[in-house]
Structures are given as C-alpha cells and as structure tokens.
Amino acid sequence: MTALTSEGAGPASGAVTGAEIPGFRGELIGAEHANYDDARAVWNGIVDRRPQLIARCTGTADVVAVVRFARDHDCEIAVRGGGHNVAGTAVCDDGIVIDLSAMRAVSVDPAERTVHVQGGALWRDVDHETQAHALATTGGIVGHTGVGGLSLGGGIGWLMRKYGLTVDNLVEAEVVTAAGAIVRASANEHPDLFWALRGGGGNFGVVTSFRFALHPLGPTVIAGPVFWAAEDTADVLHFYREFVADAPDELGTVVRLGTVPPLPAIKPELHFRPAIAVGCCYAGPVMDGDRIVHPLRRFGSPLVDLLEPTLYVDHQTGLDDTVPHGWHYYWKAMNLTALSDEVIDVVAEHAFRARSPRSYAAMFHLGGAVAQQPPGATAYADRDVAHNIIIDAAWFPDQDDAVSAAETRWARGFLQALQPHRAGVYVNFLDSDDDPSRVREAYGEATYQRLAEIKARYDPENVFRNNKNIQPS
Numbered sequence: 001m002t003a004l005t006s007e008g009a010g011p012a013s014g015a016v017t018g019a020e021i022p023g024f025r026g027e028l029i030g031a032e033h034a035n036y037d038d039a040r041a042v043w044n045g046i047v048d049r050r051p052q053l054i055a056r057c058t059g060t061a062d063v064v065a066v067v068r069f070a071r072d073h074d075c076e077i078a079v080r081g082g083g084h085n086v087a088g089t090a091v092c093d094d095g096i097v098i099d100l101s102a103m104r105a106v107s108v109d110p111a112e113r114t115v116h117v118q119g120g121a122l123w124r125d126v127d128h129e130t131q132a133h134a135l136a137t138t139g140g141i142v143g144h145t146g147v148g149g150l151s152l153g154g155g156i157g158w159l160m161r162k163y164g165l166t167v168d169n170l171v172e173a174e175v176v177t178a179a180g181a182i183v184r185a186s187a188n189e190h191p192d193l194f195w196a197l198r199g200g201g202g203n204f205g206v207v208t209s210f211r212f213a214l215h216p217l218g219p220t221v222i223a224g225p226v227f228w229a230a231e232d233t234a235d236v237l238h239f240y241r242e243f244v245a246d247a248p249d250e251l252g253t254v255v256r257l258g259t260v261p262p263l264p265a266i267k268p269e270l271h272f273r274p275a276i277a278v279g280c281c282y283a284g285p286v287m288d289g290d291r292i293v294h295p296l297r298r299f300g301s302p303l304v305d306l307l308e309p310t311l312y313v314d315h316q317t318g319l320d321d322t323v324p325h326g327w328h329y330y331w332k333a334m335n336l337t338a339l340s341d342e343v344i345d346v347v348a349e350h351a352f353r354a355r356s357p358r359s360y361a362a363m364f365h366l367g368g369a370v371a372q373q374p375p376g377a378t379a380y381a382d383r384d385v386a387h388n389i390i391i392d393a394a395w396f397p398d399q400d401d402a403v404s405a406a407e408t409r410w411a412r413g414f415l416q417a418l419q420p421h422r423a424g425v426y427v428n429f430l431d432s433d434d435d436p437s438r439v440r441e442a443y444g445e446a447t448y449q450r451l452a453e454i455k456a457r458y459d460p461e462n463v464f465r466n467n468k469n470i471q472p473s
C-alpha cells in the first residue's frame with residue numbers, strides 16, 4: 001500500500017499526501033496531528049489501531065472522494081459511524097478511516113412521519129429531534145451508540161416489539177458504493193441492496209444517510225428499572241419468563257445482571273451491590289403502562305424501583321454513564337433457544353461470578369413485531385428467537401492483567417455453560433476474537449449466501465472488509 005501523510009507538501013519519497021485527495025473538503029488527521037489519538041480512539045479502550053489517515057468527512061461528496069482515492073492507492077478502508085462496535089472495526093491499522101462523526105444532522109418530516117439521519121449520527125441525536133414531535137423509531141438503549149453500525153446490523157431496542165427492528169423502519173438509504181458511485185436504496189430502487197443493508201452490516205458501501213419511519217411516542221412513557229438482590233435471580237427470572245410471555249407488544253424489557261450502578265437516583269449504600277434488574281419501557285399511554293408493569297413492581301422485595309413516568313429522551317440516555325467510552329470491554333453473546341429452567345440455572349450460577357463490578361450480562365426480550373416479519377424479509381435472521389444474552393466484561397484501562405484475564409475468563413466460561421442453549425447470535429454483538437464462522441452463524445446459510453451474491457455485485461473486491469465480513473461469492 002502507498003504510504004500516506006496528511007501534510008500538503010514535502011512527502012517522503014513515494015508517499016501520497018492526503019491533501020491531494022481530489023474533491024475532499026473535510027479534515028485530514030494523520031499521526032502528526034495534535035488530535036490523532038482522540039480521533040483514532042473508539043468506545044472500547046482496548047482497541048489501539050493506528051490508521052495512516054483519518055478523513056473526517058463533511059458530506060457525501062467527501063465520502064466519494066475518499067473511497068475513490070483509497071481504491072486508486074490500494075489503501076485499506078475502515079468506516080466509522082458512532083465508533084461503538086466492541087470489535088473496533090471502525091478503525092484500521094494503516095489505511096484510511098472514513099470518519100462520519102462530523103455528519104450527524106437529523107431532520108424530521110412530521111407530516112410524512114419520517115426522519116433523515118446522516119450516517120455518523122448517534123441515537124441521542126435522533127431521539128432529541130424526533131421527540132420534539134413526540135415521535136420515535138426503534139433505536140439502541142444507549143444514547144452514545146452510532147446509528148450507522150446499529151442500523152445496518154438490525155437494531156434491537158425498547159420499541160422493537162411494538163414497531164419492529166431499526167431495519168424494519170428503514171425507508172431508504174443513500175449509499176456510496178465501492179466504485180465510488182452514489183446510489184439510493186429503497187423498496188423501489190436497488191431493492192437487492194436495500195434488502196442487504198437491513199442486517200448485512202457495513203459490507204455494501206458507506207451509508208451517508210438513512211430515512212426511517214417514525215411513530216407517535218411519549219414524550220412521557222412508563223420506563224425504568226426495578227432491582228432485586230442477586231440472591232433472588234432464579235425467582236425473578238421464573239417470574240419474568242411468565243410476565244413477558246403474556247405482555248403486550250408495547251412492553252419492551254431488558255434484564256441486567258451485575259451490580260447496582262452508581263446512578264444519582266439510587267442511594268449510595270446500594271451502589272455496586274450485586275443485583276438483577278428488569279428494565280422496562282412501555283410504548284403506549286402512561287396509564288396503560290402503569291397497569292401492565294404493576295405485577296412486576298409487586299414481585300418479591302425490590303431493592304430499588306425506578307419504574308415511573310419518565311421522558312423517553314431521558315430513558316434513552318439513562319444507561320449512558322454505565323458504559324462510558326474508554327473502559328476496556330470484552331463481549332460474548334448468543335441468541336437463546338428459550339428462557340428454560342436450565343438457562344435460568346446457568347444464568348443464576350454464572351452472572352455474578354465476575355470480579356469487576358462493572359461487568360454485567362444483559363438479556364433482551366424480542367418477539368412481538370420482530371417475529372411478525374416473514375423469515376428472509378430482511379437480512380436480519382433469527383426473527384423467531386425470543387431472548388438473547390450478551391455478556392459484557394468491563395474494567396478500567398489501568399487495572400492489571402490479572403483483572404482482564406479474570407473478566408475474559410468469566411465471559412468465556414459463562415458463554416460455554418450456555419452452549420447447549422445457543423440459537424445463533426446477533427451480528428452486532430460479535431467481538432474481535434469471535435471465530436469468523438460466527439458471522440455465518442448470525443445469518444444462517446441461506447441468508448449468508450444471498451448476502452454474498454449481493455456483495456459480489458456491489459463490492460466484488462471486498463473493499464469494505466473491516467467489518468463482520470461477508471465474502472463476495
């Protein structure tokens with residue numbers, strides 16, 4: 001690969017100056033730039049990659065310019081949306097990062113009930129604008145997660161049971177392909193690409209803007225967590241299984257097993273106490289939500305009950321400080337065949353064995369509108385799975401190797417114990433040390449083959465390979 005520098009003059013012999021990228025108006029950040037280390041850092045502090053150039057784009061034309069330049073100079077490309085992927089695929093060693101972090105505009109059309117979102121926006125940007133109209137679409141449960149990566153992998157969140165996955169709400173996308181062409185993908189234009197974008201990840205081009213369908217919501221909803229002591233885990237999960245099985249699609253829940261986070265709303269004496277929490281969000285009238293969650297709040301002896309009328313925007317950012325940028329993270333995940341007695345036993349046995357009080361496991365309840373789409377309607381697979389689990393080991397960057405070794409061992413051991421109950425995996429939860437075969441597992445053979453054919457049409461040379469990669473067929 002050609003050596004790159006962001007200097008405009010005097011390149012080393014044979015080097016290409018980034019400033020020569022024809023048609024590029026954004027900021028170029030090379031190793032000599034004062035902000036280089038900030039610009040190459042992603043959410044997971046473990047990731048330490050050194051790209052030759054970070055091209056912070058201002059719009060679609062810049063993205064086209066960089067894709068063409070990178071191709072002409074045989075450079076590796078990474079695409080950065082929110083920079084949140086645990087595997088750190090938003091940055092590469094050497095090569096160029098197409099950094100969309102300056103492309104965060106969000107524009108709501110309340111009459112059409114759609115929202116245009118630039119490819120580098122975060123979910124808190126989207127919620128902020130859409131909630132000004134008491135509208136929303138399904139996004140992630142942490143406000144600083146990027147729209148780009150989350151949407152392209154599927155998108156699970158509090159609203160999915162009522163309004164479907166994020167990809168089910170995608171109306172159209174503007175994409176810069178590997179050839180540097182700008183194409184629009186929708187049900188009517190490039191329908192093959194449109195299908196692939198709805199779950200196939202960043203394999204098919206750079207999405208410079210998305211348009212999503214919106215739905216009436218809030219601004220106040222019944223939402224928040226109820227915590228019980230860790231010792232009550234098996235009882236809580238047995239109750240929870242029946243509770244969510246009968247719940248209306250308006251009710252989204254996520255179980256979190258770890259310690260009580262040190263949030264201002266929680267008494268300090270409970271901070272970091274091992275606990276199981278059921279987080280809720282009711283996508284409907286507050287009065288109805290209050291009635292629906294009543295049995296959950298009455299179950300057993302909660303340590304803390306924060307389930308109350310809450311602004312949806314506040315609920316969507318309530319977890320942000322529990323998973324900040326820069327900590328070290330290591331994930332293991334799988335979809336579960338069912339929340340069976342055996343699974344509950346394994347979860348109760350393993351969830352609280354982590355040494356770091358920042359590590360936790362989370363279980364999403366899917367079903368509802370997610371399961372109502374026919375199989376194969378989009379590239380997101382496993383729509384019939386009702387529960388998944390993600391095991392998130394987390395520790396401070398300055399903790400010694402014994403801590404990181406213990407936390408990764410905990411996550412692997414927990415996953416191993418759940419193996420008999422494995423039913424695929426959500427592609428966006430795969431970490432860098434997951435076997436590449438798990439990408440196939442995430443899609444299943446038929447969907448993977450169809451994606452590989454579309455990849456061969458739009459990116460035959462696998463230019464976009466710093467991702468959960470689909471090999472062109």
Ligand SMILES: Cc1cc2nc3c(=O)[nH]c(=O)nc-3n(C[C@H](O)[C@H](O)[C@H](O)COP(=O)(O)OP(=O)(O)OC[C@H]3O[C@@H](n4cnc5c(N)ncnc54)[C@H](O)[C@@H]3O)c2cc1C
Nearest residue numbers: 081082083084085089119140141146148149150156202207
């Ligand atoms: C704290 C936390 C909470 C999370 N919660 C949820 C959740 O509630 N629901 C859920 O579904 N997932 C969740 N995730 C997983 C999330 O979906 C993935 O981490 C996703 O990759 C994040 O998107 P990003 O744009 O920030 O990623 P990045 O790290 O920026 O990008 C990851 C990959 O996505 C691709 N990509 C990103 N943007 C674009 C674009 N505009 N065009 C083309 N390709 C692009 C690239 O291939 C890139 O390598 C969470 C992750 C974290 C860390």
